[in-house]
Amino acid sequence: MMDIKTYNVIAKEGLAEFPTDLYTVNQSQKPQALLIRSQDMHKTPFGTNVLAIARAGAGVNNIPLVQATSAGTVVFNTPGSNANAVKELVLTMLLLASRPVLDAIPWAHKLGGADVSLQTEAGKNHFAGSELLGKSIGVIGLGAVGSRVAKAASDLGMKVIGYDPYISVEHAWQLSNDIPRAESLEDLLAVSDFVTVHVPYTEKNRHLLGKEQVEAMKQDAVLLNYSRSGIVDDAAVLAALAAGKLRLFISDFGTPALVSHKKVIVTPHLGGTTAEAEVNGAKMAARTLRKYLETGNIVNSVNFPTVEMAFEAPLRLTLIHQNVPNMVGRITTILANYNLNIDNMINRSREKIAYTVIDMATVSAEQQAELTKELLHIPEVIRVRFLKNPRA
Ligand SMILES: NC(=O)c1ccc[n+]([C@@H]2O[C@H](COP(=O)([O-])OP(=O)(O)OC[C@H]3O[C@@H](n4cnc5c(N)ncnc54)[C@H](O)[C@@H]3O)[C@@H](O)[C@H]2O)c1
Ligand SMILES: O=C(O)[C@H](O)COP(=O)(O)O
DSSP states (O other): OEEEEEOSOOOHHHHTTSOTTTEEESOOSSOSEEEESSOOTTSSOOOTTOOEEEESSSOOTTSOHHHHHHHTOEEEOOTTTTHHHHHHHHHHHHHHHHSOHHHHHHHHHHOOSTTHHHHHHHHGGGGOOOOSTTOEEEEEOOSHHHHHHHHHHHHTTOEEEEEOTTOOHHHHHHSOTTSOBOSSHHHHHHHOSEEEEOOOOOTTTTTSBOHHHHHTSOTTEEEEEOSOBTTBOHHHHHHHHHTTSEEEEEESSOOHHHHTOTTEEEOOSOTTOSHHHHHHHHHHHHHHHHHHHHHOOBOSBSSSOOBOOOOOSSEEEEEEEESOTTHHHHHHHHHHHTTOOEEEEEEEEETTEEEEEEEEOOOOHHHHHHHHHHHHTSTTEEEEEEEEOTTO
């Protein structure tokens, strides 16, 4: 039995992916894997017994990746699982930034008496808005969320310009040829009535929109942050709002200064909070975890290489080790000393870490224990697992 510990609200459809004859959920002090959303794992200790952490969602800045990698803990996310939800909320906020319905609705509901319609017609001009059609929008980051926002804005008749110097081939294919790409962030900022940012939080992206960038924006522009707190320098934005340079700041990440500001609209980190996105993310995370725990195969990891090898042999040996020369040689020498034949093998690396998967015929539990001890004796080996093929 393996135990999965959960943090945050995880959709029941995701938990149902774990068959009860193989898994328990939240039953052990020493779980084999964690299934989380925004839980701050920098402040939540997890032991080296944790083989994997799956983040149902996109952002992994809440997980200490360097620490997890060196402990041999594979971290996964669920790319794209909540991208449509974020896109729809960004569209909502673009419309709210254009039509003052947030003020108009309470005004309408306060009207009373027999002449409500007269009062309506007399007062409605206070709430005149503008249209998105023909306005320009700069989309920073053209991944799962940004590429969808760009397409939707274009479908609404907006002039879209994108910026993503690191765009993946997959997302580049998804992006319409009609959407021009800016050569630089400054080029995008100079022409955009709306700017929306969809990049991950990393050290490099901290204050990607800082004082200089905010000052480079168009007069009366609107800035939206549905990526992460810290990517936008809130202090620089507040200064630009006070100076009358920006018209509005819309953010999914409140701070005391933002929530009390008249020219700021804050949503409470709602980007990925729809029933559909929560189910998508939880199911995807559970399936990814099961794949890794049961077959050793790794997909959608943010700290380990992708490794997919059909599990056909009776037994699989997986090793997490440092990415240094002669590891495969040392590992296979030990197997040869036990007269074990290798049916199939794969070795992949990512930066400082490497992963080796070796398929072979069955060996006894005693021999597995001896081999594990000997393999762990190689100083650069971090984790050793034997997996039995239930279908062999
Ligand atoms: N508000 C929410 O609830 C919510 C929901 C989903 C995602 N997010 C946040 O949005 C981020 C993006 O999500 P996603 O699913 O689109 O991720 P993604 O990985 O599919 O896309 C991120 C894109 O940003 C690009 N990028 C990175 N640094 C950049 C930079 N400096 N300039 C321009 N482009 C850059 C990458 O090349 C990539 O294409 C997540 O990391 C997460 O922090 C927030
Ligand atoms: O990075 C993400 O996927 C979003 O910020 C969603 O976070 P949540 O799962 O905590 O709502």
